[in-house]
Amino acid sequence: MRRYFESAALNKKIQAVEFHDPLNKVFASSHSVIQEALIGQEFQSTKRVGKFLFAAISNGLLLHIHFGMTGDLELYTANNLPRFTRFAIVFTDGSKLAFRDQRKFGSIEVIDSIESFTQERKLGTDLLETSPENFIKAISKRKMAIKTALLDQKNYAGIGNWIADEMLFNCGIHPEHKCLDLTEEQLIALLDDAKKIVREAINQDTHYGEFPEHFFANFRKEGILHPEHPNSPVERMVVGGRGTFIVPEKQKL
């Protein structure tokens, strides 16, 4: 998403913005604030912290974009507004960038600084920059299920539902295993694996639903057989309110 935004929007003068969400669910700033921050300006750079994307504007402000569950970006031309577009940026060269979001859990917002934003939201460092020490410190004394802790964006940001399942499968850990009962070695293995997953997913330009062939994400379905475990069909449960898939033979409580 960050790279797509860069290729679609960087260093192009913004002519106009369009709002396509009548109830304004996705706008955390008012129309006028967004308009005034963007029109006549350019995006100069981007930064990502976990699932939070920031684009620096030539006037010193930043646009924060969060994609929720169904958010997406799509460059388009006039007269074919992509389905579920909630917000669009029109550039002076005639190109347009749509923020699409079927379920409207995403968010568009103008902010002053990334630091104050992350502090207010108590957002952690990006997963890829998280040290084993901080990861262990953040998890080891919690009483909750490990999967629930992994999904918490405080301390280390970026692990979502499929990545949590992916790393727990790879490490052979049951999602309901209490944080307290995990060893430091297990936590280090989880962090290592999470970074590996994220790096590969980014390198492959992975989109949800189109994962590298060997990813466990391709087998997140009740009853399906993972080739490495032909005698232990994938089981679905709910952990931390989220659909969770495991191979029972490999991930025991």
Next chain:
DNA sequence: TTATATGTTCGATA
């Protein structure tokens, strides 16, 4: 018709 889906926030409870 019902269950499910890539996420975060908020109120209630312990």
Next chain:
DNA sequence: TTATCGAACATATA
């Protein structure tokens, strides 16, 4: 006061 849990949000698809 703090940690944890579950519901809520909005909407399409199977």
